[in-house]
Amino acid sequence: MPEPDKISEFSPSELARYSRHILLPEVGSAGQLKLKKARVLIVGAGGLGSPAALYLTAAGVGTIGIIDDDAVDLSNLQRQVIYTASDVGQLKANSAAARMSALNSETQIIALPEKITAANARQIIGAYDIVIDGTDNFSTRYLVNDACVMLGKPYIYGAIFRFEGQVSFFNPTAGCYRCLFPKAPPAETIPNCAEGGVLGVLPGIIGMLQATEAIKWILGIGDLLIGRLLLYNSLPMTFDELKIGRDKSCALCGDNPTIKALVEENIVCASQYSDKELTSTSTSTSTSNTISARELSQLLSHDNAPLLLDVRRGDEYILGNLPDSVLIPVDELEMRLDVLDKDKDIVVYCKSGARSRRAEEILLAAGFKNVRHLTGGIMSWAQEVDPSVGVR
Numbered sequence: 001m002p003e004p005d006k007i008s009e010f011s012p013s014e015l016a017r018y019s020r021h022i023l024l025p026e027v028g029s030a031g032q033l034k035l036k037k038a039r040v041l042i043v044g045a046g047g048l049g050s051p052a053a054l055y056l057t058a059a060g061v062g063t064i065g066i067i068d069d070d071a072v073d074l075s076n077l078q079r080q081v082i083y084t085a086s087d088v089g090q091l092k093a094n095s096a097a098a099r100m101s102a103l104n105s106e107t108q109i110i111a112l113p114e115k116i117t118a119a120n121a122r123q124i125i126g127a128y129d130i131v132i133d134g135t136d137n138f139s140t141r142y143l144v145n146d147a148c149v150m151l152g153k154p155y156i157y158g159a160i161f162r163f164e165g166q167v168s169f170f171n172p173t174a175g176c177y178r179c180l181f182p183k184a185p186p187a188e189t190i191p192n193c194a195e196g197g198v199l200g201v202l203p204g205i206i207g208m209l210q211a212t213e214a215i216k217w218i219l220g221i222g223d224l225l226i227g228r229l230l231l232y233n234s235l236p237m238t239f240d241e242l243k244i245g246r247d248k249s250c251a252l253c254g255d256n257p258t259i260k261a262l263v264e265e266n267i268v269c270a271s272q273y274s275d276k277e278l279t280s281t282s283t284s285t286s287t288s289n290t291i292s293a294r295e296l297s298q299l300l301s302h303d304n305a306p307l308l309l310d311v312r313r314g315d316e317y318i319l320g321n322l323p324d325s326v327l328i329p330v331d332e333l334e335m336r337l338d339v340l341d342k343d344k345d346i347v348v349y350c351k352s353g354a355r356s357r358r359a360e361e362i363l364l365a366a367g368f369k370n371v372r373h374l375t376g377g378i379m380s381w382a383q384e385v386d387p388s389v390g391v392r
């Protein structure tokens with residue numbers, strides 16, 4: 001039942017507009033008031049930001065900031081549904097804000113047609129309760145993540161690549177984006193959106209999941225994706241989940257942080273996705289050969305088991321590794337190829353799959369023929385085969 005004391009906070013038109021929320025016992029007028037008082041920042045008004053902005057506006061979030069310095073391009077309309085053909089050439093932040101205001105004049109929309117930088121990030125993010133990451137490049141994502149940790153703001157991560165996407169909720173005390181991806185993969189291994197392509201509906205799905213998390217956090221209902229990385233693949237239509245957590249060695253939120261101030265990392269190649277090999281079902285069209293944790297565990301029980309090559313750092317290896325595996329950190333691999341038998345089947349693994357993919361490319365380039373890498377890395381092994389294996 002709506003709470004009479006909170007009902008008075010809304011105009012008759014607001015009550016009518018939000019009636020389907022207010023009817024939900026988990027929301028009610030008290031929850032709707034929380035939404036009205038909430039301030040959400042959407043960084044990036046692209047594929048992820050479009051649906052998040054529209055749904056948060058429709059839901060009655062009181063204040064929404066939307067920051068993007070880009071202009072609408074015709075090729076954006078395939079997925080960035082907040083824009084119409086007449087917006088092409090206009091600044092995204094302004095066009096998006098106009099569309100949002102037209103949808104719900106009760107919501108205060110703050111258009112920020114500028115780039116988020118190390119100089120302005122604290123001031124901009126500091127004015128909001130929570131941040132939705134709709135960025136399409138590593139530099140901005142690290143910057144926004146860092147600012148959120150420093151300011152103690154929750155940060156909802158989302159990323160897409162071709163047919164796949166991932167979402168997580170980073171609460172500053174429970175780990176951050178850098179815990180999951182300490183470094184951006186090498187620029188040459190990450191195609192950008194224009195090169196890689198993306199299924200138009202995909203950012204819609206991921207952006208709406210981010211908006212759902214924001215609404216749940218504001219209302220204080222349900223279970224957030226804290227400590228969980230949700231992996232979506234539209235082709236087999238699967239949702240998988242990886243357990244993630246705070247990394248004590250994280251340069252930002254670890255026990256001995258080395259990042260103390262905001263910096264803009266100049267990562268040249270932009271990608272909508274951070275680690276596509278993290279997904280348990282690869283739909284990549286590259287020549288990369290993958291093996292799942294379950295397949296690998298079956299293979300290891302046979303006589304002609306493959307050689308397991310761990311390409312993480314030594315400190316990661318010590319905490320937990322696969323039986324009979326050989327450690328050669330990926331950065332040393334090219335120098336130490338002579339210790340590996342070119343005729344042997346090799347399965348490479350790392351924490352989540354990014355470094356092993358690089359290692360696989362190094363091995364293939366050096367003439368190794370039978371190389372595969374473990375999809376999802378030792379994290380998926382811990383989840384699917386042996387939970388006792390230590391993963392940091």
Ligand SMILES: [Zn+2]
Pocket residue numbers: 175176177178179180246247250251252253254
């Ligand atoms: Zn961290």
